[in-house]
Amino acid sequence: MQRQEFLQQLWLDYIHLHPELGALRVWPIDAPPEYLALLTLNHGRYAASSLLPTLQHFGYRPMERYAMADRGLLATLLAAPDDGAWLVLGELQLNTLPRSASDSLKALVATAHPDDSRGQNLLCRGRPWPMPDWQTFQQLETAHPLAAWLAVMGPRMHHAGFDSERLGHELGELDQALRQTGLIGSSDRHHGVFPISPLLNYRFYPTCSRRLAFAAGDEHRIALGGLALVQKCLPSHHERAAELLLPQHTRCEIA
Secondary structure (H helix, E strand, C coil): CCHHHHHHHHHHHHHHHCHHHHCCCCCCCCCCCCEEEEEEECCHHHCHHHHHHHHHHCCCEEEEEEEEHHHCEEEEEEECCCCCCEEEEEEECHHHCCHHHHHHHHHHHHCCCHHHHCCCCCCCCCCCCCCCCHHHHHHHHHHCHHHHHHHHHCCEEEEEEEECCCCCCCHHHHHHHHHHCCCCCECCCCCCCCCCCCCEEEEEEECCCEEEECCCCCEEEECCCEEEEEEECCCCCCCCHHHHCCCHHHEECCC
């Protein structure tokens, strides 16, 4: 697999889950995202340590590592080899979950077929293990919303972030345009997957919840992800917005 094929599969999987985003015409359809937020967990072949060599093979270069103890997350920021989207790979740390929730998620991951636990497309092939039952989902959601999300989604892209400056508009203009399509954003920079740096203006737009069939056949509506807009507070910054995305105090050394 080559980098462009990987990105195409990521994007097709993303818009399949969020058809309303695939139909957006607020900006040109070929406008590149500023960053792609990917989520995984520190277990087996899905651990970041196992996924990073593949991403580096695709030309991505690890730039910074971030530790968010209050969220049970480690994140690695990877620069694209060109002007394309950077990657933010977030890894849920299972040892931060209650023991019962951690065991439930590990047991679910263990049911994945061995053939679905290898290859270069682990982040864009969908959930590799069977759907959990609703009770397990609720247990995991109580423990950590991202644990529940990973249980039903598997390691994959959570959302794409766009830089309004690169789109040629002010964030406020794009926010109004998205509101007209029915997408209502939140400016709470502490509410999403990652805490967002005060160096950026930020909006997150959750997509409509979707009805999913759980293991026992019962159906429930859950939120699957969304879309983000960012804009540098100081245009004089020469860095990419993706470089300023996560708070400086969460940075740690890359081993």
